[in-house]
Amino acid sequence: MSFVSVVGMHNFISVVADKRATNSETGEIITENYSKIRVFNDSQFVSCTGKANAAEFVFKQCSDVGYLDLAKAAQELKELIQEAPEYKIDNLLGVIGGKNNKGELAFYTFTNNPDIKVEEYKPNGTNMSFTFLASGKVKENNLDLDFEFKKLYEEMKPRDIEEIINLQKNLNDKVADVDFTVNKTIDYIVLT
Template sequence: MSFISVFAKEDFITVVSDGLVVNLNTGEEVERNYKKFRKISENQFVAFGGNKGVAEMITEEIGFADYELNLLDIASSLRERLLRELAPEKANISLAVGGIQNGKIIFYSFTNNPNQEMLTHVPKGNVLEYVFLHGEQAQLGLTHQTQLLAERYGHRSPTKTKKIQKELNDFVAKKDKTVNRVTFDLTIKK
């Protein structure tokens, strides 16, 4: 498993991932410092959790563009490929595609579960829009934990949201042996 969080406000978006890659068959640690997201243009990204090899294969077709990509087209294409090539019984994959498009912050999140819709996230006003790429967020109480940390630190700047995200990562790492406390982060500002 992995833990990736994407937090967005109207004027910025932040991504934080843990760095651990584990062989899910053996539980053996494969890599400790693996960044689970990458930029696909100057102000856009793709983030992925789950099976590393499959996630890399699915996202490799997206290189780095020196122009703004259509994020909905990218997300839809990746989701279609996931659903076509990877049954949920074989492996679980979660993805987020986002950044700035047409001057606005937006991101999409989805999995390879055909019963789950792709979600569109558009931050509005003072509301913090967020998603976790982790299979057990409900059991871990991540929504409640996020609310507590947002009240403690606020969420009006990328520095504050990344502080929340890194504390959430540590919270998950204490409960899930497939997540470590090594983190990588990305900030995109309008």
């Protein structure tokens, strides 16, 4: 399924994702080096977990586009993935973010689950925003990602972007320990 973590402060957004792709039917590892984060127009990104073909469909929607209204794009991506018959049964979780139409940093989560609405995250001042995209295996193994993130934050006391990325890497490793579909090789981007 994969794991993606997004952390935002008023001056940056950091996105970290594992790089394993597995066959959801057989559990076979397809590759250990699949990038689940795409940057477009130098100031916005999209990232997904779930089946690679559904993620590629989302990535394609964001390629060769100009500057996007992120809130609108998140809703449109949600609707597109819900309406595409080949992806209705897939469990897709996505996040799109970067600079919004007001020049502020923001990110939005979306899914093909019709019961879950698009959620907005706007870090400001000293308030940090964060979210995680993960499979049900995390809950099955009683790994509370919010708790683990806050615990790591208190232990590590990150002071800069590199230390935030390291914290996200440590959280990714905890998820990889309980979810076979996640590896400890990461990909990351930082937008300012």
